Amino acid sequence: MKNKYLIFFFIFYTGITVNAQFDESVSKFKLFDDALDMEVYIQMLAKDKLYIIKNLKKEQASKEIDYALAKINDNLSEIDLEETNPQLRQHIDKIKDFMMKFDTKLAATKTAKDFSSLYFDINIFDKMISDMSEAMLTVYNLDGNEIQNYRDIQELRKLIQEISVSYYANLLNLNKSFSHNFRNNVDKINDFIAQKSNTFLNDPIVGKYFPDFILDWNFLKANLQSEKYKNPKTIFSMSVSIDYHLKQIKDAYFDKLNK
Amino acid sequence: MKKLFFSIVLLMMFSSPVMAQEDENPIGELAKRLYENEMLANRFLKNFVLAKSQVFKAKIMKDLDKSLALFDDNIAYISMHLPDDNKVRDDFMKLQEQWNIYRLAIIDLDLKNYKKIVNSTLLLGTECQKMRETLLSEHPKYDDNKKVFKYIDYIVENIKDIDGIVINYVFKNQLHFSEIEKALKIDFSTVKKNLAKLAKYKKIQEKRSIKDMGNSLVMIENVYNNQNDRPKLLYSNTKYFSRKSYLLFYELIGQLQN
Numbered sequence: 001m002k003n004k005y006l007i008f009f010f011i012f013y014t015g016i017t018v019n020a021q022f023d024e025s026v027s028k029f030k031l032f033d034d035a036l037d038m039e040v041y042i043q044m045l046a047k048d049k050l051y052i053i054k055n056l057k058k059e060q061a062s063k064e065i066d067y068a069l070a071k072i073n074d075n076l077s078e079i080d081l082e083e084t085n086p087q088l089r090q091h092i093d094k095i096k097d098f099m100m101k102f103d104t105k106l107a108a109t110k111t112a113k114d115f116s117s118l119y120f121d122i123n124i125f126d127k128m129i130s131d132m133s134e135a136m137l138t139v140y141n142l143d144g145n146e147i148q149n150y151r152d153i154q155e156l157r158k159l160i161q162e163i164s165v166s167y168y169a170n171l172l173n174l175n176k177s178f179s180h181n182f183r184n185n186v187d188k189i190n191d192f193i194a195q196k197s198n199t200f201l202n203d204p205i206v207g208k209y210f211p212d213f214i215l216d217w218n219f220l221k222a223n224l225q226s227e228k229y230k231n232p233k234t235i236f237s238m239s240v241s242i243d244y245h246l247k248q249i250k251d252a253y254f255d256k257l258n259k
Numbered sequence: 260m261k262k263l264f265f266s267i268v269l270l271m272m273f274s275s276p277v278m279a280q281e282d283e284n285p286i287g288e289l290a291k292r293l294y295e296n297e298m299l300a301n302r303f304l305k306n307f308v309l310a311k312s313q314v315f316k317a318k319i320m321k322d323l324d325k326s327l328a329l330f331d332d333n334i335a336y337i338s339m340h341l342p343d344d345n346k347v348r349d350d351f352m353k354l355q356e357q358w359n360i361y362r363l364a365i366i367d368l369d370l371k372n373y374k375k376i377v378n379s380t381l382l383l384g385t386e387c388q389k390m391r392e393t394l395l396s397e398h399p400k401y402d403d404n405k406k407v408f409k410y411i412d413y414i415v416e417n418i419k420d421i422d423g424i425v426i427n428y429v430f431k432n433q434l435h436f437s438e439i440e441k442a443l444k445i446d447f448s449t450v451k452k453n454l455a456k457l458a459k460y461k462k463i464q465e466k467r468s469i470k471d472m473g474n475s476l477v478m479i480e481n482v483y484n485n486q487n488d489r490p491k492l493l494y495s496n497t498k499y500f501s502r503k504s505y506l507l508f509y510e511l512i513g514q515l516q517n
Contacts, residue, residue: 062487070491073478077499080471093467100474103481 026082028140029258034075035133036154039126040243041068041075043161046122047239049106050115050168057236064240073099079132085139091132098125116175119165149203150253156192156213157246159185160220164239167224168232186224189217205256206249213249216242284340285517286400290408292333293391294415294508299330300384301422303365307376308426310368312433314490327362334358337390342397350393354386373436377443384419404515410460413453414508420445421497421504424483432488447480457507462514468503475500 048065051057076099080092102125109118136142166182169175193214200210220238223231306323310316334355341348361379395401395408423445430439454476458469475496482493 066487066489066491069489070495073492073495073499077495077502080499081502096471096474100477103478107481107485 026078027258028136029142029254031079031082032133032136032140032142033254033258034078035129035136036151038072038075038129039133040154040157040161041071042122042126042129043158043165044068044243045072045106046119047161047165047168047236049109049118050112050165051232051236053110053112053115054168054172057233060236060240088132088135088139091128091135095125095128095132098128112172112174115169119169146253146257149200149206150250150257152192152196153206153246153250153253156189157243157250159189160239160242160246163189163224164235167235171230171232182224186221190221193217200249205252209245209249209252212245213242216245284398286395286398286404287512287515287517289337289340289398290391290395290411290515291509291512292336293387293394294411294512296330296333296337297384297387297391298415298418298422299326300380300387301419301426302326303361303383304377304380305422305425307365307368308429308434309490309494312429312490314429314433314494323366327366330358330362337394340394342394344397347393347397350386351390354390357383357386373430373434373439377439381443400515400517407462407511407514410457410463411508411511413456414504414511417450417453418501418504418508420450421479421500424479425493425497428483428493429490433490447476447483450476463507464510465507468507472500472503475503 045065045068048061048068051061052065076092076095079088080096083089083092102121105118105121109115163182163185166178166185169178170182197210197214201207203210216238220235220242223229223234223238303323303326306319306326310319310323338351338355341351357379361383364376364379401408423443424447427439427443427445430436451473454469454473457463458466463469479493479496479500482489482496
């Protein structure tokens, strides 16, 4: 009788120690957050790569690109290891296969001229991740005002990085599409602020953080629109600062929605 | 109905002690704990160097805590399943003493003497490997499971080597102590050969895992050999490789016949 309980204890104990090898089980919302973060980091990576190629803010960009690549990899790994839904698995496997070739192309991109072609691939990659996150909305049944607010903030983070890439690429005369992207994305942020500022400023969770973002954006916008002074270094620094403030807002929503 | 009931009760009374005797030292459980401790030695050193070079320090310290606790648990289990052999018991006591000293040293991140910590880790890993080889080879169920153990050895060697790759990289690029490469003597070709051998093992359920590990290894090698310093990316890629490897390790442990 004693032995039976001892065996049960060891089997149970084994279960605990086996599970102790890995992180605790991950919520579906966390996987969705991972996917949306990947969309931000892929654009951040693009910005950093361009700055590294042009030897501008190189030390900062090098540290940031390491971080961005690691986060893309980490987040994809987490989704890959946790998700078994067949519909999502199709997206995950497609992204994993793409990453292999992308990694090689990223390493081979050495000049500003090569960058346009790389950015084309980055946007394909971005679209794949975005398709996966759209599918997650349905599979995980995510909807409601707070989810929409959270998505808006992630979208802003991504737009800031895209604006930084397209501003500098445009300055370097790389490709006309960068000029078009730049104008489009600046308009999107202006429209967002016009339509939704009040909602966020009055939000009990994020209201205290939102004014910092507005201040930063106004300063960035002034720099972006200045005809006299073209300063990509300032744009880079501002993109880091704005992302920090937006991430505070994002994290506040995440803590609430992940309960 | 009464007869059936009493037959079942009698069957349970007589089968439980028999089952208990067979399960008192299941080879699967013993192997798992012995191999885990062998892999943990390099993992401790990897966490130590990553924490010292500030790469995801909070996560790393959490992992180090968990790993230290796991090593302790395993030592406790192994101590209760030692054979009746004085030499083995003496060797185990020495390992325990070594572990007690090592455990305090590895969490001292102010330690400047890297050579000492590297040598202690190598010694701990070697002693764990010797203990594993001795205890398993003497287990009555060892011969029945020789084939599976062969494949487990490939996975374990890979997990140890991947951690070694991170250790080498951080020592060389972050902590600027490049002599370490000679001490750890790890190269990618061994990991690739082991993956190729595992790919041929028919009893692995998840074939895509081997493909994923192969792709991950390509990315690890690219980062390792790249002139750009990317410790966070290397850590992220090797973490994925290790997690996939551990899943495979537990799958193979589950195939051992107790």
